[in-house]
Amino acid sequence: xxxxxxxxxxxxxxxxxxxxxxxxxxxxxxxxxxxxxxxxxxxxxxxxxxxxxxxxxxxxxxxxxxxxxxxxxxxxxxxxxxxxxxxxxxxxxxxxxxxxxxxxxxxxxxxxxxxxxxxxxxxxxxxxxxxxxxxxxxxxxxxxxxxxxxxxxxxxxxxxxxxxxxxxxxxxxxxxxxxxxxxxxxxxxxxxxxxxxxxxxxxxxxxxxxxxxxxxxxxxxxxxxxxxxxxxxxxxxxxxxxxxxxxxxxxxxxxxxxxxxxxxxxxxxxxxxxxxxxxxxxxxxxxxxxxxxxxxxxxxxxxxxxxxxxxxxxxxxxxxxxxxxxxxxxxxxxxxxxxxxxxxxxxxxxxxxxxxxxxxxxxxxxxxxxxxxxxxxxxxxxxxxxxxxxxxxxxxxxxxxxxxxxxxxxxxxxxxxxxxxxxx
Numbered sequence: 001x002x003x004x005x006x007x008x009x010x011x012x013x014x015x016x017x018x019x020x021x022x023x024x025x026x027x028x029x030x031x032x033x034x035x036x037x038x039x040x041x042x043x044x045x046x047x048x049x050x051x052x053x054x055x056x057x058x059x060x061x062x063x064x065x066x067x068x069x070x071x072x073x074x075x076x077x078x079x080x081x082x083x084x085x086x087x088x089x090x091x092x093x094x095x096x097x098x099x100x101x102x103x104x105x106x107x108x109x110x111x112x113x114x115x116x117x118x119x120x121x122x123x124x125x126x127x128x129x130x131x132x133x134x135x136x137x138x139x140x141x142x143x144x145x146x147x148x149x150x151x152x153x154x155x156x157x158x159x160x161x162x163x164x165x166x167x168x169x170x171x172x173x174x175x176x177x178x179x180x181x182x183x184x185x186x187x188x189x190x191x192x193x194x195x196x197x198x199x200x201x202x203x204x205x206x207x208x209x210x211x212x213x214x215x216x217x218x219x220x221x222x223x224x225x226x227x228x229x230x231x232x233x234x235x236x237x238x239x240x241x242x243x244x245x246x247x248x249x250x251x252x253x254x255x256x257x258x259x260x261x262x263x264x265x266x267x268x269x270x271x272x273x274x275x276x277x278x279x280x281x282x283x284x285x286x287x288x289x290x291x292x293x294x295x296x297x298x299x300x301x302x303x304x305x306x307x308x309x310x311x312x313x314x315x316x317x318x319x320x321x322x323x324x325x326x327x328x329x330x331x332x333x334x335x336x337x338x339x340x341x342x343x344x345x346x347x348x349x350x351x352x353x354x355x356x357x358x359x360x361x362x363x364x365x366x367x368x369x370x371x372x373x374x375x376x377x378x379x380x381x382x383x384x385x386x387x388x389x390x391x392x393x394x395x396x397x398x399x400x401x402x403x404x405x406x407x408x409x410x411x412x413x414x415x416x417x418x419x420x421x422x423x424x
Contacts, residue, residue, distance in 0.1 A: 012151050024378075035370065039408040040400060042372035044195070044346065045258060046231075047318065047399040051310045052256040059296045072288045079279035080265075080272065081108035085291050089264060092298040096229035097248065097266060098241030104269040105242075108286040109279065112225055112249040112263030116189075117149045118278040119221055119247060119265075123187035125152035133186025134382070138209060139175050141349070141379030141393070143195045143223065156382030157185065163389070169327070171351075172341040173197060175205045182216050191223035192240060193233060193344030196379050196395040200227075200237045200343045214245055219271070225251040226345040232307040233315055233344040242266050252290055254346070255303065255311065262290025315346070315399075322348060322398030325405050329413040336420060348396045349376070351389060356421035358391050365419070371411045 063069060080086070086103035094101045109115040124135045135150065137158040150156065159181075162174035182188075188209060193200045206222070213220050228239035231254050242248055247267040252260055265275060279286065297303050319342050326348065330337045340349040355362065363375040376393030383390065398405065 011153065015153060016148065037370045039371045039404050039411070041396045041405070041408045042374045043397060044253075045397070045399060046254055046256045046346065047314065049256060049310060049314055052306060055297075055302060055306060056257065056293070059293045062296060063292055068292065072292050075288070076285040077108075077288055077291060078276075079283065079285055080276045081106070081286050081291055085295060088295060088298055093229070093250075093264075093266065096239075096304075099243060101242065101266065104272060105266055107265040107267070107272045107275045107279070108291055109263040109265065109275075110283060110287050110290075111253065111261045112223060112251040112265070113145050114261075114283070115249055115263050115265045115275070116146065116221070116223070118275055118282070119249075119271075120146070120149045120155075120187065120189065121151050122271075122274060122278070123219060124150055124155045125186075127186070132184070134184050136182065136185045136188045137382055138180065138188055138190055139173055139194065139199070139201065140381075140383055141173075141194070141196055141376060141389070142189075142381070143191050144374070144378045146189065147378065147381035157384075158380060158382035160383060160385050160387050166341055169338055170341055171338050172343075173199055175201060175208075177208065180209070180212060182212055182218065185216070185218060187219045187221060188213055189221040189223070191225065193226045195226065195345055196347050196374070196376070197340040197349040198342040198345040198347055199340065200234055203238050203240070206240070210245060219247055220245060221247045221249070223249050225249070226254050230303045230307045231255050231311040231315075233312060233346075235343045237343070244268060247271060252294070255306065257290070257293070260290040260293060261287060262294060264294075318398050319348075321402060322396075322405050325402075326350070326396075326409045326412075329409040330416075333413045333417040334420075335413050335416050337416075346397050346399050348398055349393060350396065351393045352416050352420070353388075353392055354420045354422075355392055355416065356419045359394050362394065362415065362419070365415050366412060369411050369415070371408050373408075373412070 063072060083103055085108070086106040089106045090101035090103050120135050124133050126132055134155055134157040137156060139161050140158040147156065159176045159179040162176050164172050164174045166172050190201065210220060222240055224240060226233045228234055240248065247265065250264040252262040323339065323342065336352060336354040338351040338353065342348055358377070359375040360377055363373055366373050374395040376395060377390050380390045
């Protein structure tokens with residue numbers, strides 16, 4: 001019998017089969033066995049916060065007893081949401097985003113990740129005039145989920161960041177304005193706070209970028225999954241507002257609803273119209289559950305108080321605890337380390353400057369001990385220059401319980417201490 005032949009596949013399919021950071025991360029989350037020794041410091045799950053989950057449970061109870069339940073379960077939405085929900089979102093978000101929004105500025109998606117796959121491909125790859133446009137990441141490391149979004153290969157271009165010491169065992173990345181080159185760019189994308197580092201670019205830096213992008217008529221995409229108006233984990237930095245030239249994306253995942261899969265895009269009507277066509281082809285319709293929950297949360301004005309009085313205090317305290325735990329273990333074992341200033345978000349970005357193995361190898365060494373982390377090498381798509389941080393850094397979530405953080409810090413510090421080079 002003749003051997004079976006591989007079925008034909010596109011270049012895009014071949015790229016998708018390669019080792020993807022986002023697939024590795026999500027498979028780690030999905031393949032958890034529940035073993036008591038597992039330490040899950042790799043994923044992006046929000047913490048389970050009882051006060052928040054009680055609010056969400058109330059939403060479910062209200063929906064279950066509402067006559068709308070039959071429509072929620074049995075009717076399609078429009079591709080980017082029905083007009084009444086989009087109008088409600090526009091009205092509710094306008095005061096928080098500093099603009100007079102209408103439904104024509106709003107699109108709903110099954111998560112902001114889903115929306116970005118469309119936004120990035122609209123403005124990258126081969127253009128009508130025959131040119132090839134790239135996606136500029138103005139500061140890396142940047143979100144692991146962007147890297148494999150583009151249908152075309154080699155669609156990302158990143159600038160090497162400035163590394164700014166900020167104190168003992170502390171640093172932060174700064175915007176490298178010298179290398180900000182837009183000659184082959186179709187759009188500029190960033191997250192604020194940045195996933196994985198928790199970095200928050202200042203409004204002054206963003207306005208400086210906009211001066212450049214507007215001259216080239218380029219859109220600026222700002223991912224606010226961890227930012228304002230909810231969960232609003234932006235420390236002391238100013239919130240981002242909507243204005244022409246910006247496309248903002250918001251997410252319900254980080255308020256504590258990742259399973260609901262609701263993302264909100266705020267943009268100009270022309271972009272929203274194009275996204276509607278993409279959504280009809282790719283999704284048919286946005287899911288109902290998130291949109292109906294959104295209606296309750298917006299109508300009752302719940303999210304502002306939830307972010308201010310529950311989410312921000314919880315994550316601020318959690319971050320301080322995690323930093324204390326990891327620093328104590330590192331210092332106890334003589335680990336050389338640097339932590340990016342954790343200004344916002346859910347994560348610690350840690351550099352080990354004397355690590356004698358790559359961060360990807362460190363990931364596997366930790367996984368052998370049932371400790372899940374994320375290797376930092378995935379977070380630099382489009383960076384074509386040498387930068388030691390691509391091999392030295394890891395990302396950890398601090399959303400897990402204190403006891404789990406402590407066990408993870410103990411194991412990580414032992415492994416790193418045994419794989420430190422005397423010089424590097």
